[in-house]
Amino acid sequence: MISIENLTKNYGPQTVLNIDLLEIPKGQSFGLVGNNGAGKTTLFSLLLDLIQPSSGRIVNNGVQVNQSEDWKPFTSAFIDESFLIGYLTPEEYFYFIGELRNQNKADVDALLSQFADFFHGEILGQKKYLRNLSKGNQKKAGIVASFIGNPDVVVLDEPFANLDPTTQIRLKGIIKELADREDATVLVSSHDLMHVTEVCERIVVLNKGEMVKDIQTSTETLRELESFFSG
Amino acid sequence: MFKRFVSLQWKSFVRSSSFGKSLGIKIFMVFMGLYLIGSLALFGGLLYPLLRKLDPHQGPIWTLSHYLVYWVLAELMFRYFMQKLPVMDIRPMLVNNIPKSRIVNYILGRSAVSGFNLFVVALFLPFAVVLLIKGYPALHVLPWLASMVLLGLCINYLNFLINKNDTIFALIVGVLAVFFALDYFGLVPIKEFFAPVFHALYAYPATGLVPLGILMVLYWANFGQLKKGLYLDRTLKGRTSEAKTSELAWTRRFGSIAPFLQLDMKLIWRNKRTKMQVFISLAMVLYGLIFYGMDSYGPTSIIYMFVGIFITGIFLSNFGQFIPAWDSEYYSMLMAQNIPLRKYLESKAGLITVSIGVMFLLSIPYVYFGWKALAINLSAALYNLGVNIPVVLWFGSLNKKRINLTKSAFGNMQGTSATQFLLLLPLMMVPMLIYGALKFLVSFEVAIAVVSILGIIGLFLRNTLLDRVTEAYRKRKYRMVAGFKEKNG
Numbered sequence A: 001m002i003s004i005e006n007l008t009k010n011y012g013p014q015t016v017l018n019i020d021l022l023e024i025p026k027g028q029s030f031g032l033v034g035n036n037g038a039g040k041t042t043l044f045s046l047l048l049d050l051i052q053p054s055s056g057r058i059v060n061n062g063v064q065v066n067q068s069e070d071w072k073p074f075t076s077a078f079i080d081e082s083f084l085i086g087y088l089t090p091e092e093y094f095y096f097i098g099e100l101r102n103q104n105k106a107d108v109d110a111l112l113s114q115f116a117d118f119f120h121g122e123i124l125g126q127k128k129y130l131r132n133l134s135k136g137n138q139k140k141a142g143i144v145a146s147f148i149g150n151p152d153v154v155v156l157d158e159p160f161a162n163l164d165p166t167t168q169i170r171l172k173g174i175i176k177e178l179a180d181r182e183d184a185t186v187l188v189s190s191h192d193l194m195h196v197t198e199v200c201e202r203i204v205v206l207n208k209g210e211m212v213k214d215i216q217t218s219t220e221t222l223r224e225l226e227s228f229f230s231g
Numbered sequence B: 001m002f003k004r005f006v007s008l009q010w011k012s013f014v015r016s017s018s019f020g021k022s023l024g025i026k027i028f029m030v031f032m033g034l035y036l037i038g039s040l041a042l043f044g045g046l047l048y049p050l051l052r053k054l055d056p057h058q059g060p061i062w063t064l065s066h067y068l069v070y071w072v073l074a075e076l077m078f079r080y081f082m083q084k085l086p087v088m089d090i091r092p093m094l095v096n097n098i099p100k101s102r103i104v105n106y107i108l109g110r111s112a113v114s115g116f117n118l119f120v121v122a123l124f125l126p127f128a129v130v131l132l133i134k135g136y137p138a139l140h141v142l143p144w145l146a147s148m149v150l151l152g153l154c155i156n157y158l159n160f161l162i163n164k165n166d167t168i169f170a171l172i173v174g175v176l177a178v179f180f181a182l183d184y185f186g187l188v189p190i191k192e193f194f195a196p197v198f199h200a201l202y203a204y205p206a207t208g209l210v211p212l213g214i215l216m217v218l219y220w221a222n223f224g225q226l227k228k229g230l231y232l233d234r235t236l237k238g239r240t241s242e243a244k245t246s247e248l249a250w251t252r253r254f255g256s257i258a259p260f261l262q263l264d265m266k267l268i269w270r271n272k273r274t275k276m277q278v279f280i281s282l283a284m285v286l287y288g289l290i291f292y293g294m295d296s297y298g299p300t301s302i303i304y305m306f307v308g309i310f311i312t313g314i315f316l317s318n319f320g321q322f323i324p325a326w327d328s329e330y331y332s333m334l335m336a337q338n339i340p341l342r343k344y345l346e347s348k349a350g351l352i353t354v355s356i357g358v359m360f361l362l363s364i365p366y367v368y369f370g371w372k373a374l375a376i377n378l379s380a381a382l383y384n385l386g387v388n389i390p391v392v393l394w395f396g397s398l399n400k401k402r403i404n405l406t407k408s409a410f411g412n413m414q415g416t417s418a419t420q421f422l423l424l425l426p427l428m429m430v431p432m433l434i435y436g437a438l439k440f441l442v443s444f445e446v447a448i449a450v451v452s453i454l455g456i457i458g459l460f461l462r463n464t465l466l467d468r469v470t471e472a473y474r475k476r477k478y479r480m481v482a483g484f485k486e487k488n489g
Helices: A040-047 A090-100 A105-113 A135-145 A165-180 A193-199 A221-230 B002-014 B023-054 B060-082 B087-094 B100-112 B115-133 B138-162 B166-184 B190-203 B205-228 B249-269 B272-293 B302-312 B314-320 B325-336 B341-369 B371-396 B418-441 B444-460 B462-475 B477-485
Strands: A002-011 A014-024 A029-033 A055-060 A075-078 A153-157 A185-190 A202-207 A210-216
Touching (some): A002 A040, A014 A040, A014 A202, A014 A210, A029 A040, A029 A165, A029 A193, A075 A135, A075 B325, A090 A105, A135 A165, A165 A193, A185 A193, A193 A221, A202 A221, A210 A221, B023 B060, B023 B115, B060 B166, B060 B190, B087 B100, B100 B138, B100 B205, B115 B138, B138 B166, B138 B190, B138 B205, B249 B272, B249 B341, B272 B302, B272 B314, B272 B341, B302 B314, B302 B341, B302 B371, B302 B418, B314 B371, B314 B418, B325 B477, B341 B462, B371 B462, B418 B444, B462 B477
Parallel strands (some): A029 A185, A029 A202, A075 A153, A153 A185
Antiparallel strands (some): A002 A014, A002 A055, A202 A210
16 A cells, blocks of 8 residues: 655755665554654655655555645545644534545534544534644544545554543554454554554554564564663 | 843743744844834924923923823723733743742733833933923922833733723723713813823822832732732633634535635634734725825825725735745645645635725725726726736745744734745735836826736636646645744744
């Protein structure tokens, strides 16, 4: 589904990302871990064509992302709060995203109803603008918005950060469910090794912009990751 | 400790985003500040001859004392809008080893040296100097000056006590209006009544203790109120207004641009700065009166083309010049979405088109100054529609400075760069030059016709032009995304 070849990103003399080859097959749930500055967000931003690569390319379902915009209809993402529109209510925001993805109100409502548990009554009908919600609730809204319109590729940067324990557990369930769908490729980055080993079939470790580990998740994975990061 | 507070304050000033990076804006802000203080000082200096002229038989301070009651009320009203105790700034101090009373003293003391109070000094100090030169006794003038400054400070602290309480504000406006009406219609001589009160501050220097006493009481009241409320869930809580979900279903009829149109309307209504732009634009329809009011130009002066372009295009330039920076906070999301950039721009163009139409309709009463005024405004509106909309959108592709929507519009320079000043040239100058040259060389009618026809041609070419603009946006996408992410731009 996604293939990355000879991808580098430099800022001046500093190389922040350097990936020779990375193939993510369709339907995989893919986890990205690494310390601050490892290049996780850079990789996601490149994938979403928000920054330009210094060299190399990313191909998303046959579309080279910095050449054509045809990857947009089947790709969705939540990177951070800057993906929210602060002066809209959550409902308005969902409907707006829905329209961009050719979903009418009823479609969006049907989707939202599946997330009633996840929202925990704190998102819908609150008479609050997104900018006035807490960080955690903003995140919930952003994550759910990225599910609108059944995208084939979902990119979530640090989805577990800022969420309360109950919501983290529910989110794990949601991501797993999504990953079970044959055609959905999920990319998740996290600082939480436990969460990411639980929801991802495959985990790639980035360190200073380089891929240092590429693991198919097993019972041993968590220990392996812990020993890597404590080293 | 106090020194540390002062240094913090200085840093927050020079590192603030509006004062930011660009040297040009820095110079501009300093210049504007100096200009304001300079003109106040000049006014203060000229106050003496002015008051003399107003009433040659009375002492200038006696005359001035008649009006001071209005000054107090008007300044209270003015500050109600403009000034608020910046309580949010002290949040980081709360959990540190600083006694609460010191924090409160700091923030209250800091407000005493705010620009508003400086203006009082800038106005009355030159006046006092002139008085001294004219031989008025220093023993009276200097205490009087001190009293005026104290009164300014009283207003300062009274305003914080009022603290955006609408009822009290309405009361002040009411009192001001009633006083003025009573005075104006000669029912009760309010001015005469208050004159001796304020004049006493000059005649009997010891009365200066009264404003000092009031000031101390007000400060003490502020201190008590603030110290009691120094909790995150009280004074320090940000205000949030209740959100209303709106459908704007009528926008549906605009078809594919509807979602963006809805977004833009919400953008404008739910954010301080954009909302202010709308009010400023509507008020600016009166701007032409300044020029039409003066007969010296003749009915077809080039200045009226400027007025026409300005009035019908005020929203175009105020709102349009910051496209797409209005959406800067979530621009990366828009770019990652399945979004037709073209539709996004069409929606903005549509919105501006409506604004030009509305402004033109509002400007129709200028026909009072002759049919030529109407003709000029119409051709200016057409030119704005056809030519200036694509131009302003194209210039938008050069924007890469973030705008924080929640900040107020007053003196807000965020998102401003040299581009914005450059932009005014083609928007205003080009039609003025075309009009001026043709009127001079041929005739008024031809000049008007050519400007209108240019606009109509632009309207016919709008699709092609918008294609070009869309291309420009696409090319500069990465620079925009990166620029909008910088918070202190």
